[in-house]
Amino acid sequence: MAMQWYVLRVASNKEMQVRDALTRKMEIEGAAGVGRIVVPIEQVKRIRSGKQRVHTRKLYPGYVFMEFEPKEDGHCPDDAWYVIKETMGVGDFIGTDNIPTSMRDTDVAKMLKEYDKPEESPNIKVEFEKGDVVKINEGAFENFEGTVDSIDSERGVVSVIVTIFGRSTPLDIEYWQIEKI
Secondary structure, X not given: OOOEEEEEEEOOOOHHHHHHHHHHHHHHHOOOOEEEEEOOEEEEEEEEXXXXXXXXXXXXXXXXXXXXXXXXXXXOOHHXXXXXXXXXXXXXXXXXXXXXXXXXXXXXXXXXXXXXXXXXXXXXXXXXXXXXXXXXXXXXOOOOEEEEEEEEOOOOEEEEEEEEOOEEEEEEEEHHHEEEO
């Protein structure tokens, strides 16, 4: 059989530690038939009060992806299984009747595309879309409501159309100063 990808449940916020421990233990034990062990992450830039900070965010919290060659009955190889079970923070594979279910090729391609993404400048995480109704929480127009007209994700600025004295007025506001209604 060929190598296939499987999903391993792990303790939340322990994904990186589990990945590092499994990788190290698999090398020490010389577990045959085990490939890559990955945790896909993305870099997210947040702007608050004019200061930019870059945070890493796990794309699939609580899961570690593992590539291995299953036995003929579909189970994980024994030497790898013992290493996995004695690693702290590890739950079980996603599957039925203690047989892990391999990921579909489309899901593997999507996950690997996100994992192998080159280190570009991180994106600003903006939760708004054009047409959303928002409320302004800070600044001269505090407590005004408006509609999102455009989003400049590079600068972290959202253009909001607000009605002032019966006229539609566009305002450029930093994304953290508004909330979705």
